[in-house]
Amino acid sequence: MLIKTVMSGIGGQGILFSGLCMAWAAMYEGHFVTYLPSYGAEMRGGVTSCTIAISDEEIASPIPSAPDYLVLMDNLSLARLQSQCASGGEVFINTSIVSDRPIRGDIELVEIPVTDLAESSIGVRYANMIMLGAFIGRTHLVKASTIIGNMDKILGKEKARFKDKNIEAINIGLEYTSKET
Amino acid sequence: MLIKTVMSGIGGQGILFSGLCMAWAAMYEGHFVTYLPSYGAEMRGGVTSCTIAISDEEIASPIPSAPDYLVLMDNLSLARLQSQCASGGEVFINTSIVSDRPIRGDIELVEIPVTDLAESSIGVRYANMIMLGAFIGRTHLVKASTIIGNMDKILGKEKARFKDKNIEAINIGLEYTSKET
Amino acid sequence: MKKVFTKPKCLKDIPFHYCPGCGHSIIHRLVAEVIDELKISDCVIGIPPAGCAVLAYNYFDIDMCEAPHGRGCAVATGFKRAQPDKIIFTYQGDGDMAAIGTAETLHAANRGERITAVFVNNAVYGMTGGQMAPTTMIEQKTTTSPFGRRSEVEGYPLLITDLIATLKGPAYVARHSLATPAKILATKKSIKKAFEVQIKGLGFSLVEVLSPCPTNWKLSAVDAYKFLESKMEKEFPIGVLKDVTKRK
Amino acid sequence: MKKVFTKPKCLKDIPFHYCPGCGHSIIHRLVAEVIDELKISDCVIGIPPAGCAVLAYNYFDIDMCEAPHGRGCAVATGFKRAQPDKIIFTYQGDGDMAAIGTAETLHAANRGERITAVFVNNAVYGMTGGQMAPTTMIEQKTTTSPFGRRSEVEGYPLLITDLIATLKGPAYVARHSLATPAKILATKKSIKKAFEVQIKGLGFSLVEVLSPCPTNWKLSAVDAYKFLESKMEKEFPIGVLKDVTKRK
Amino acid sequence: MALRGRITINDNLCKSCELCISVCPEEAIRISDGINYKGYHPAEFIKDMCRGCALCSIVCPEIAIEVYRER
Amino acid sequence: MALRGRITINDNLCKSCELCISVCPEEAIRISDGINYKGYHPAEFIKDMCRGCALCSIVCPEIAIEVYRER
Amino acid sequence: MKDKVLMKGTDALAEAAIQAGCRCYFGYPITPQNELPEYMARRMAEVGGVFLQGESEIASINMVLGAAASGVRAMTSSSSPGISLKQEGISFLAAMELPALIVNIMRGGPGLGKIAPNQGDYYQATRGGGHGDYRTPVFAPASIQELYDITMYAFDVADIYRTPVMILGDGMMGQIVEPTICRKRQKIDLPPKDYILDGARKRPSRIIRSLILDTLEMEEHNWKLKRKYDLMRGKLPQHEEFMMADAKLIIVAYGTAARIAKGAVKRARREGLAVGLLRPITLWPFPTQAIQEIAKKVKHFLVFEMSTGQMIDDVLLALGGKAECEFYGRPGGVVPTPMEITRIVGRYWVQKEILG
Amino acid sequence: MKDKVLMKGTDALAEAAIQAGCRCYFGYPITPQNELPEYMARRMAEVGGVFLQGESEIASINMVLGAAASGVRAMTSSSSPGISLKQEGISFLAAMELPALIVNIMRGGPGLGKIAPNQGDYYQATRGGGHGDYRTPVFAPASIQELYDITMYAFDVADIYRTPVMILGDGMMGQIVEPTICRKRQKIDLPPKDYILDGARKRPSRIIRSLILDTLEMEEHNWKLKRKYDLMRGKLPQHEEFMMADAKLIIVAYGTAARIAKGAVKRARREGLAVGLLRPITLWPFPTQAIQEIAKKVKHFLVFEMSTGQMIDDVLLALGGKAECEFYGRPGGVVPTPMEITRIVGRYWVQKEILG
């Protein structure tokens, strides 16, 4: 089975890192995995996204065609990506920031106010990791413990100091979904 | 019939121009003709030469392979070119300057002291044209009158002032061969 | 009330794609205002660079022709020689003009090509993600000088404008900065002068503009403008370096 | 009697292919003498140009590596960065160094690459048959400036050495001439200095040598040397333009 | 008395760089709470203390500001 | 009295450029009538007025001249 | 498993180069390969190597020339327009027989084009975009692990044959992140570098040059290069075969296109179509023999490229008329889906009435 | 007869360009084509055109770009290494669909090589030595008259198809002097140049660019170029046939090599061997159809090139296995004699037991 997830947000929201964590975990759990950061124009700013493909066999195409999951941190991401989602797919939305809603009827909506959650706990910067926690808490694409257990490696030496906060954020997200669902 | 002539001398002796005159004449007389200046290294100085191929059909190769005639104005030219001459070919030598002689026995030698002739008449600069006169006087590859009659065109506007001297020089050469042979 | 400031006519009604606070859009506006004021929008041809301003042709409502990275001055030479009555300008970043395009720039200047170069110096390669530029300052960190530029390894910032000013071909050479509104207005005056010098056929003209790249400097826009004044203007002193109209 | 002048050791016993009176062979000899005197023939690497001196490697008995036309300073940079303990020099004509190689030359100089450039300025493209060079003088006729160089069309001669001297990276920059025996000796001293500056690791060094091309100037050798003094030295003033060892 | 003026800020063009704010001598501009379609909090004109000096429009990279002045 | 000297000129290297002649303070060099293999009339050393100043060798592009000096 | 790390293509390539002993990197920024020099800027400092951003692509390739002539493993990288600028330098490297690695992370072309993945530089890479009669080995990996391994191998090939080599990745190969094992270098026997210039100490002086004025010497040099290329043609070709045993139709594709084709093969198989994939790993020398072998049994080929068709020439040359061959291309930065390719396969299947 | 003049290749080309209305020449010296810019330096002054020696080949090709975008007929010329440097610029011209003439008087390669005649740049010229999916029409004349005529025609082709075109001459074509009639330009209907930039007076402003960020637009641009190339493939191919009617063996050769081959054909005929010559005049588009027609009757082909073999690919592609094809090459500046080629033909004849 090949499962594709696209995560998207405004540059600086850290969503690329969330995607990367999931990719590392998938690798550690023995899956085939590809991670592809979006390939914008050469200019800066605006929306950045990444595609994580997880599969039990070699992955043909790492591109974001018909993703099964969308994780959207802002309005522009929603506008751009909603049409691409596979029919029957799930769309995770950061309701703290995303005011619009998908117009498609054939996809499932998961609403999580991650920025609010972050603001009221460990700080807005970690909204992306709360989203990650919430996302895997619901989809079980990878185990949270795999991410948490390998956070050292994922972060590398330079960013080691963010380890605890990241883990905390994931847990907040996990908790949120376990409550909600 | 394809006839190839190679004319060679030290840069500045004007031998390239002699060759060119012959090529023009051949053209005016309705032959196929190619003229190829030598293709030295990128540095200046030293020997320059040209190959004139005259034929009654399209000329395949303009290169100096097995020329029927060699016209040599200096020692170095002789050293370089004598081995290339076709067997049975004729070698014209400016004996005023060329002290060596061909070592091959299968070629005919024509000795003309053109520099001396020039010095004692219209000036050393015209040795090349005297050689041309002598050469066509003997080989009849083209008619002297064709060259003389078209000297204007061959010289072009810029060099028109050399017309008379050039014609005089050709005549000196012609005369020399008519006397000799 | 009277409208005292609005968009120049020769800019199209298209929002800029530049990052927040980027100097490119300001310089676009200045150039556009100059074109409007000189009434040359129907005989001007612009050559945008490969660089963040590669899409400049989307904004200007004038004829524009892309050039390969660094070759703006050569392309402009081709235009000007073919159409001496047209006004030709290039718009180039520091990488474009002072690295890959060094030879084309210097030689066009030296030939005194009657073209105008608007040279946007933001001390980094913006478009490609903040690599070291020839104008990157000592100790400035970029993605390809992660330890800061070291004079012993990468050399000192190259002041190509100063080199150009020493040549005989250029007629007008100046360096300006966007650090304050007053300096922005001075920049515009200078760009206008550069175009006028071309119109008069006096020779090559160039205006270097010190311009912020908040994104790659990793500063807020406001701080980036402060950095312009506090750091860049120290390394790249502003002023008119050459003006043949003054000598007569 | 004592032999007081003979061929330098690091030149091979091969006659030069240069035209009668050409300055290249003199400069070859000077460079060879300097290499002998500094005893560096076993750690020096030379980069000959594409130009009349392309075959320099046939004469020098040292390691030498051809470079594409104009790229001598880039090739030299590769050598020096890979082998910082070796002495690297380029030998370049004016076309090579100041036209196609402008960017490579200026940037190597600006980086302060610890290399030495011997820059032979003969005001024409020798090897290709006497075309206009960046250093061709106003009114000088060449095969591609048949009416004489015109400042309005081809611009003024480019004094790249002067440009280089304004940069921070170079440690020693000088211009000399072969016009007289005394000037030839001064040239040699300067070349030696340039190598010494490299050996000490002080930065980029360059010696421009005004050199005759009798063939393409269409002058006798003797007149060509006179032309050096009467014309070229006027346009290209000789002297040391920069010397960091003097400042300390 | 200073000339009285007024500015308009085009919400959709503004990228919230705050340059206008940094140069306004009258502190007549601030960042709004709202969010525009590009995700920025656009600047807004607050009081009519505006002199019409146009400094804000000179620095605004997005040409988002138009300036009106009395007389 | 000037130092006495002597030069040798390698016929086969000489390209007849006459630079040595132009710098020799003693007029001790001239072009010979002979012709060398390259077709040049090589320079020749004429008298023993040579000072051994080596100016000729300094200018000779072909390194055709060797200079000897007394003491 | 535990020694696997997630690596971006550009980083994997750079790390593999470092592991292979590359100690000189010279390059000029261009998207989509900027992460490669950026990685090198940090990493060379750690291993005591040289990272220098050249003032241009031309300066960079010529710095590589100097470093390669010094005997150091050296490389440069760029993307399409930048690679065009390096053609003179590559021709010189080939003529001088200097080993070096040139990386082209292709973008859309011609001109400035587009930074999306594209395979439009196949001709340039495999036919010698520079002047003169030369070839460079060209590797086209299709996964990050392969990119890593091939980079190390490429340096050996460069040294063994004294030749510039090229890695040709479409933009996707530069940007994608995949699990990778960063193997250490396996030392193999390499010919001594007896040509390098390091000062003529206790040996005769040497020259490295490409100008050869004597015609016969020049001709011999050309034939010598040709013999070397023929040797490589015998030894270097590599390809991957996928589900070819019983295939009635073979897709030929490389790089990203081959990954997609592989997905398409799997889909087609599910639909009962006996399709296989041949993926050239070396583009030059091309796996001509492999194709000729297969063409003895299989009569239908489909070449899929992310261009308007370039490698198709090499497939046709290999087939020599012995099988039918169709082309499908998506230029301009479009990365089609496996489903799309499956549809094309299906159509071809029906048109040609291939028997399932 | 009387309007014939003797002209050197480079001069004939330059004069033809002038007659064709070329008014902008930009170039950088390089042997063996220096007489061309030198001629232009004098001649452009007479006709009021622009001659400018660029500071490099790169500057020159980009000046051509500016002049071409101005609507003026523009050209540059160089030789092998210089042409390598122009590859980026040529790719831009192709992408922007700007007409221009690029002349390559080939010398020996790779590297600095040798200034003698050589045909080693065939791949570069015909396969797009620059990056991206593009082609340029390539003409390879074999006499000075043809060189003259083709130069004039090349400018028309450039304008009709809005494309850079190339004249590919080996060094011999540049240096040889032959009788030539300097024909005047025949005005033909050319499409209006409605793309040029000359100031947006009384019309909307225009842009010329090659960067296309939208993927589908970029793909469409690539297909549009491809359609144009296909159109040219249909219309442009030219070749000369010599003694082919009853030939049992066809030599394929172009430029100088073809002249020599023609001599060889005559010699072989005298020896009773039924040999013919097919001389491609356009190298791209290649006269594929002509070869395919002939291959219906003739089963033996011999490709002769002054290189180690490049055009052979196009002949093989055309033949598609329908006839046998051998190669004979002399790289490195060697110009063989017709006799030598006759010998090769003779050997082949015997080996393959071709029936006289």
Ligand SMILES: Cc1ncc(C[n+]2csc(CCOP(=O)(O)OP(=O)(O)O)c2C)c(N)n1
């Ligand atoms: C031949 C070539 N090399 C490299 C590039 C990639 N490139 C595009 S813009 C650019 C430099 C941008 O820096 P700068 O000129 O300073 O302009 P900025 O983006 O900072 O405005 C580079 C290296 C290219 N497009 N073409």
Ligand SMILES: Cc1ncc(C[n+]2csc(CCOP(=O)(O)OP(=O)(O)O)c2C)c(N)n1
């Ligand atoms: C890329 C390239 N362009 C052009 C040439 C041709 N070329 C060889 S040397 C030269 C210039 C020679 O002039 P200069 O550098 O002044 O040296 P000189 O011969 O006068 O000593 C040129 C243009 C070349 N070899 N390679």
Ligand code: SF4
């Ligand atoms: S990267 Fe820098 S120069 Fe480019 S648009 Fe952004 S701020 Fe401006």
Ligand code: SF4
């Ligand atoms: S052409 Fe000039 S520079 Fe070249 S060897 Fe002759 S005199 Fe010297």
Ligand code: SF4
């Ligand atoms: S300067 Fe312009 S873009 Fe910046 S905050 Fe003010 S109105 Fe917005």
Ligand code: SF4
């Ligand atoms: S200087 Fe040398 S080459 Fe010239 S004439 Fe004297 S000896 Fe001969």
